[in-house]
Structure formats: structure tokens, C-alpha cells
């Protein structure tokens with residue numbers, strides 16, 4: 174399994190997740206960058222957009238769905254999310270605006286031919302969806318069933334409904350979604366498993382719930398939001414209503430909340446890679462976030478040699494390859 178951070182923070186979030194022989198299953202986890210940036214960063218790790226089989230969406234804020242109009246239109250990529258999130262994406266496509274993480278409305282970036290949301294031929298639709306829904310050996314058998322399913326789609330773009338709290342297998346990757354606490358329609362985190370390795374993503378949550386901890390504890394690689402330093406946020410330049418939103422139970426996780434969460438699930442043979450994600454550029458720094466996490470870990474006498482810690486940048490970030498697990 175390989176995970177690549179393509180960008181993290183309020184300017185845009187996306188990860189590449191690959192699994193199986195030769196990384197044959199390729200998914201994006203959020204698509205909050207411009208399609209051009211997304212394509213360029215994928216190319217830099219040897220992947221093209223045409224190889225992606227689907228996009229798992231955590232929630233409909235612009236920093237997580239920015240590329241969606243182009244991805245569904247020009248690339249016929251299926252969006253995988255809770256039905257309520259798919260409906261919110263549809264609403265964004267219809268209205269021409271997304272809501273940003275800061276509550277601002279930002280224009281939906283359409284490709285030049287916005288009317289062509291359903292631009293793929295039926296064969297392309299069936300091919301893409303069948304790849305998405307099946308393990309690679311039984312695609313042909315399923316094409317008829319998939320074709321019938323496509324005909325009943327309630328949204329005019331390719332999609333797969335993954336109700337929050339449920340499981341789905343796409344090719345070599347098993348996906349579990351679970352609810353998080355954020356001011357979006359049906360925000361979720363994901364636990365992805367392949368070949369005995371597990372990656373858990375939790376960003377954009379105002380609090381850490383028992384349901385989240387239950388999933389996070391299974392991760393070899395935990396990607397956890399460490400959005401802000403509380404003091405810096407409170408004293409910083411943001412307007413009060415925005416500060417209140419970020420600090421609320423449906424806002425974003427602070428460095429302290431991230432540290433407390435990791436200590437709650439810490440065990441010797443558990444998480445070995447921890448990426449701090451969705452850092453605020455105004456109310457945090459990578460050094461602040463890392464030092465805060467180290468303080469929490471040291472306070473619980475965790476041997477820092479047991480965990481590889483990184484803070485994800487807004488640009489191309491860390492690459493994790495599960496073969497590292499055995500080295």
C-alpha cells in the first residue's frame with residue numbers, strides 16, 4: 174500500500190492511495206486541489222489521472238472537492254461518499270458555489286462545457302463503474318448488473334454511495350467510513366485496509382469521539398488533523414465568529430486535541446507513522462504542531478523512536494509505502 178499526500182490544509186486536500194500488485198487499485202482521498210495541480214502532483218509520483226478508479230470524499234467543503242466538477246465531467250471519475258454528501262456536491266454543481274472551510278462561498282470551478290456533466294458514453298460509464306465496484310477478475314460478469322445500476326443513478330455523475338459507518342471494497346482496498354464532527358452535511362473519516370496494512374484519515378473535526386478513536390486505533394499510518402494552536406487562534410487576526418466556529422465541536426482539531434487523541438489510543442504495537450494534517454497557516458506552524466505532539470508523547474513516556482512523525486505541508490508532502498512496515 175502506498176499513500177501520498179498531494180496537499181493538506183485549507184488551501185486544498187488530496188491523497189493518493191494505491192494497493193495491490195503494481196499498485197493496481199488507485200483511489201484519491203478528497204480532491205480539493207485544482208485539477209491541473211492534482212494531475213501535476215500525481216505525475217510526479219508516476220500516476221496519471223486516467224489511472225484513478227474513484228474519489229473518496231470526506232465532505233463537501235471547497236478545500237476537499239475543488240476538482241470535482243472537472244473530475245466527474247472530463248475524467249468520468251466516480252465520486253464515493255455518503256448519499257447526503259453526494260447530494261451536497263450535486264447542490265454545489267447546480268448552484269455554482271461551494272462552501273469553504275471558513276464559511277465563505279466560493280465559485281464552483283466548472284470546465285468550459287458545464288452542461289456536459291454526463292459526458293461519458295455508456296461504455297465508458299460501465300467500464301469505470303465496473304472497475305470501481307469489482308475486484309479486477311470479475312469485471313465482465315458484473316457489467317450487466319452495473320449497467321442496470323447506472324440507469325438508476327439519482328445523481329447525474331458517476332458515483333458510489335458509501336453510507337457513513339459502512340464498508341466497501343474497491344479492488345484491493347477495503348474501506349470503512351465513520352462519522353466525524355464537522356459543520357458539513359455528513360462528514361466522515363476513512364479507515365483503508367490492504368494487504369494487512371491500515372491507514373486512517375481524520376481531518377476536519379471539532380472533537381474526537383469514541384467512534385473515531387475506535388477506528389483510529391487500528392491504523393499503522395494515522396493522518397490526523399492538527400489544525401491550530403489554541404492560543405495562537407484566540408489571539409490571532411481571525412474575526413471572532415470564525416474563531417468560535419473553529420473552536421466549536423464541529424470545527425477543527427487543535428494541536429492539544431490531536432495530542433490527547435493519540436495518547437488515548439497509544440499502544441506499543443499500534444500507530445507507527447503519524448502525519449499531522451490540515452495545519453492552519455495563520456494559527457499554526459509545522460514546528461508548533463510537531464513539538465506539541467512530541468510533548469504529549471513524552472508525557473506518556475512514549476519512546477519517540479517508535480513513531481515517525483511528520484507535519485504535512487500544503488504542497489506535495491509525505492509518501493508512505495507499507496513495505497516500510499517490514500523494514
Ligand SMILES: [Zn+2]
Nearest residue numbers: 234236274377
Ligand atoms: Zn478542510
Ligand SMILES: [Zn+2]
Nearest residue numbers: 234274355377
Ligand atoms: Zn471542512
